[in-house]
Amino acid sequence: MNKHSLEKWLETTNCVEVQMPNEIFEDLSKAEFKSFNHKCFAYAYYYLTCYIYRNALYGGETDQYSQHNIINVFTSDKSSVSYITKSEGIMDSMNYTKTTTDYPISYYMDNDILEFGLIKELRKKMPDLEMNHSPRFYAKEPIKGMTRFDGEDYTGTFYSFQNTHKIDVRNFIEIISDKKLGHVGLYIYGYISMMCDKFSKYRITNEELAKMVGCSERTIKSYMVKLEKIGVIQSTKITLNNKTQKFYSL
Structure with a gap:
């Protein structure tokens, strides 16, 4: 995608910025990537996964946030990085992402705590709701965004900025589109x-x-x-x- 397409796709004027966990650099260095380039891909892929999930962009035209389209932002050779992004691939095995068909379509604050409205909850209430994506669609839940320390809820980077760094989405687009x-x-x-x-x-x-x-x-x-x-x-x-x-x- 070019710069303008990325800005539109990521809805930059309406979205919340996300933080990245500082330990990601050490964790990625311990993983077995085929190249330095692939390690960098994993970092960028995780950022984008966090951004799309945190802003519940799946709630719009869901299919445009398919794994195919997300990976396409970084590489045209998807097969070469499939060992990183597939279910139980490197990012899943590192406990950074989880492959799921239950994705957020909205987010809201409940007693000052960020909560997500998930598609499966909505379908229980509206069983006749039509899917706006292919039957094989799945998303990646960024685990470090939800839970980070000692397996406790609400300790992830969506809730605490302790020991994190931020990449402004506009800088992300500026760098990725170059x-x-x-x-x-x-x-x-x-x-x-x-x-x-x-x-x-x-x-x-x-x-x-x-x-x-x-x-x-x-x-x-x-x-x-x-x-x-x-x-x-x-x-x-x-x-x-x-x-x-x-x-x-x-």
Whole structure:
């Protein structure tokens, strides 16, 4: 999808922003992905899963939020990432997503607690309700959005922003719609976003950042230049002990 199509698809003017759990970087690094690119895909895929679920976008034209369309935002080769997104695939086995046919069609506040109106509840009340999607439709519930600590309800990132980082959906669209950035650019940007939440200015060398992110120094240099070019990050260069470091800020 192009930038305009993504803005319309994600209903950016009416939706709530979502937080990402900081531990996602460590958790993804422990998983067995076929490549760094696929690890980045998993991060971007989880962000989009959270955003669509939190805003109950399934309540509109449900089929347009099929797994086919969600994955299509990031890659045209769906078969190559199916081991990540399928039922009991990597994201399910990591306990980040759950494959379900019971998806939210609305959300509301009950005693100041976020609640979701699920399709199966509605169908119990309206058994003659027609489906507005294919019979094989399923969604992904972002488990970390619902439950995060000790299996307790309402501890997920939809309820608590503790130890999280935010990616503005407009920045998501800006990065994803840029063919030179895509989900790799989003993964690197997400890591910088997390660190800038912890420090007003995050100081690090490209070599150190590459080790932290899990890619080559050349990749970091290339993508950081592109991220700065589109204006989602800023940097100030300094030299200390003959090493070039940068202060990054959003």
